[in-house]
Amino acid sequence: MSPVLAGVLQLLALIAALALAYRPLGDYMAKVYSSDKHLRVEKWIYKGIGANPNTEMRWPAYLRGVLAFSAAGVLFLYLLQRLQGSLPGSLGFKAIDPDQAFNTATSFVANTNWQSYYGEQAMGHVVQTGGLAVQNFVSAAVGIAVAVALVRGFARSRTGELGNFWADLVRGVVRILIPISVIGAIVLVACGAIQNFSGIHEVGQFMGGEQQWNGGAVASQEVIKELGTNGGGYFNANSAHPFENPNPISNLFEIFLILVIPFALTRTFGKMVGSIKQGYAILATMATIWLGFIALMMWTEFHHGGPAFDLAGGAMEGKETRFGIGGSAIFSVSTTLTSTGAVNSFHSSNTGFGGGLDLLGMQLGEIAPGGTGSGLYGMLIMAIIAVFIAGLMVGRTPEYLGKKIGTREIKFAACYILVTPALVLGFTGASMALSTPKDSMLNSGAHGFSEILYAFTSGANNNGSAFAGLSADTQWFNTTIGLAMLLGRFLPMVFVLALAGSLAEQKPIPKTAGTLRTEKPLFTGLLVGTIMIITGLTYFPALALGPLAEGLAS
């Protein structure tokens, strides 16, 4: 069997698994966020928080909950790292420097998991398992909560109420993320991922001498790293490390975990707005882009353009033998089209066009299928822009799901899509204009520029993957990427929740013959086009300087 055929078969198996999970998981999540009942353990948690889960919140209150919880997360994680030297279970690692601790704290709270540290060299058990992995759960649950609040904005009328943030947060963790993670972690251990609390220990070698490993709760962190589209590896090599991703089965399973919630949320959406077909239209848009990117990535990586790859006879640099090119290409696209950023191959050593696809995938706003929750709300914002454009073409007031898209709504949507490009291009421009940041580049020329563009694209879009040649542990990058992650996560949430509040207050408008049928393939086509055009117009000049220049030269 040729590697290309094997790659295609792996893709088909993945699609089949996702299709099987789509309905049950999507329906289940809709039930979770619509139910009036509280589990006993949830009641204990609410008591601990001191919050009444039955109070309905308007959008400012919901947003305050999101921000307060996230601020507490940043503060806690920052202190945990700063105090690492005096905490037990730290494996002898010292306190993290202030700028790096700030960067890492914002990174994990913002669901980004950009890492400017070497996991196995910097973080002990307490910070990894009690700090970083916890944010992997809760930042994902925050993302889903905000998406659900937006969906309620469409589903509800003549009220400003969007649900209760604490209830949505706790349910996401207790009823969705924890159960899947427990099962997933055991599956990963069965494949060979490690799960222990042994410290740094020496292991004998074949030729004599010793290797030094650190143990850790790797499988339990690995599973939520993928499931919550977080991406922060326990080890520096992330999911390329054999202890995180031991064999081809764990590889496909991890890709499945990355994609399963973001795709299934479209079903949850359809269910909650009372039209499954509307969910299918969003799903079709996501799936079209995702498949298109995988096809292109497989083509360029198997075709291996690039002088060094021609010399080697294949683009295997930075890739593991057990995954091969197919398994690496699927992972690479899935991680950058969601907000995951975990890697099983190193994107900096992709072909020029391959690296460009990784960049472009993030620049689409990570909506195909996107992060847990953030993918859905990002895509719904794009849908609003698309109906607005369609409305302009025919001269009708645009509407979506029975809600009018007026000046107020379109302003929020426009602000949303402006945030990340402003951060990415602003900070990249500043880094190139200043003299010292450029010293961090490993490669020179077009690829060096791509390293910096990639870093801010990844940060502001909350992805977290890297063209890891860039030495990002400098005060400049720790601080600016930290800010990009923070603003790139929470400013859009402000606009999403404001939009949700505004939608929920409206009264529904009845469907007429002139209503744009947003559940039809025509709309899916329009939406794909809108996404491509907006992203293209925003980023083309920057892409031309980096990956396109590199790809065209070879």
Add this chain to the structure above:
Amino acid sequence: MNNSVGNTARLLGAGLRALLVLTVICGVIYPLAVTGVAQALFNNKANGSEVKDGGKVVGSELIGQRYDLPLKKGQETPDPDLKWFQPRPSNGLAVNSENTRYKLIISGATNLAGDSGTMKKGDKEVCDPKAEEGLCAQVRAARDAVIKDNSTADFKVRAADIPAEAVTSSGSGLDPHISPDYADLQVHRVAEKNGLDAEQVEKLVDDHTDGRVLGFMGEPRVNVLKLNIALKHLVAEKG
């Protein structure tokens, strides 16, 4: 004003309490429960899939190792011990600033681009034959070494026969596998150095080749550590 400060403090307090409660669940109970189950059901795997030979641990099935000669005086990197099957290059393993290199394994890739170490030829970028740094230079050096090391009196390695993974570094730098093609390429040399028949060694490689899982997942591969252990036993039987 006082009121809003008080509200903010109350809200932050609620956020902090929520975080602490969820930390107990996600950061204490969950990992401990998973560790308990993992240790009970998959003890060896949960602890790193250690491989034993003659009662002694010789490494992990999952983590690659080097098979080198002892470091000679004045050498920075040791020469490979050609008696044993050789792994992929691992140029990406980071220099460890806290410990000495390789003492605590720091996984990592080279992150070098396909166009590093190139020059212009017309309007195309090509590998610069004189480049000493960059991916082109690394691949060229690895390729030359593979040809030199593996060519024996009656077996000449051609550049076109070398698989890509044999001359490139992996993502983790700890890749435990090589492709069956690269193992086959090493058979003649290994046989000669150990005084074995090439057929015997070839059979050894075939026995240690893992196909794709279920016929389509991943790529065919050979675990270098397991292969070398088997080789050691074969040599011992002969001797």
